[in-house]
Amino acid sequence: MLDSPSENVLYMLRVLCSITTDYSMQICVLCLTDDPFDPPGHGRHGGSHRVMFDMGRHFVRRGATITYVCRRNSTDKATFEQLGARCRIHRIPVGPPERMPYYACAGLLDEMTEAVGATIDLTPGSFDCLVSYNWLSGEVAARLCPPSISHTHYVLTLGRAKRASGESKDKISDFWLACEDNVFAHARYVITGSTRERQDLLSLYPAVNPEKIFCIPPGVDLNVYGRRPRSADHLVRRASDRFSEGPNDAG
Known part of the structure; x- marks a missing residue:
């Protein structure tokens, strides 16, 4: 197990770079259900947006260029911001400009796919890899990402695992589960944040090739x-x- 944020990021970068050491790459990050620059606070679910923010920050420090794409969840936010020389964010104006639970965004999937396709260039050579967070972003990536761009999907939650724990079909729809199957089939690499999550993925999604699954826990600085x-x-x-x-x- 990797013990520090820097070790974890280096490992993830090597996965994204197909286990090379060239980190000067163009990375598109689809995080359509969360704005990575939102602060944690009241009403926030978990801390997935902090994972997206921290991973992107460490990517930039290693020489990569990051393009985030998320949904605009507030009228106070710009639809585009350039954040230094190697980081930018597009906020697509889809759905109401307010925070929504990730499962409530499913009805916006087709509209989000169209908006992402109109906002960023995903033709061959535009990006070295595309990283998707959450199944909705993964499904958009599966619909838009060409074979020449490596698609890595970062698992934040597993629909079948939530179903097994008692979550209702109102939240964990059959459509969600079908999209997950499509995402796992399309992605070149699938990243889990824990060994338990990897075990759940293998047992609940037997069609997924185990060789494409990498377990990379979020790094924790034990000095902090x-x-x-x-x-x-x-x-x-x-x-x-x-x-x-x-x-x-x-x-």
Whole structure:
């Protein structure tokens, strides 16, 4: 297992570069359900947008050029921003300009596909690889990405795993599951964030070629992050009292 963000990013870059060491590549990142520059806070689901942001930041530091494409979820945001010499973001104006749960974006799939195709150039030679996050972005990539551009899909959640845990068909639709099958068949590489997720992928999607699956956990800097305290109240109480938690007091 890789222990630091830099090690994980280097490994992912080698996967994207077909295990070479040339990182000066053009990468398109489809993250249509999340804006990678949104801050974490109230109403946000998980932290997937932070994964997208951090991976892109480390790619740029290694010499890659990143083009993000997401859905515009606020009228306060520009549809295009150039963020330094090697990073830019397109926010396609599809659906209401507000945050939507990822499963609610399924009805916008055809419109998003058309908008992405009209916004970025995916002809051969335009990008070295395309990275998709979440099944909706993966399906758009499968529809638009030509064979000359390597498609890597980063799994954020598995529909069949959610179904098995009791999620309803109202959220985890049959259409979602069919799109996942198409995405896994199209992608050259599939990346999971944990070994458990890789095991679920292999057991619940037996048609997926195991050789295209890479497990790359998000990097954690142990000099910055530690174990979470018992509760938020416990954290606030300790901070206000300037009390240092002992090694056996983190349960």
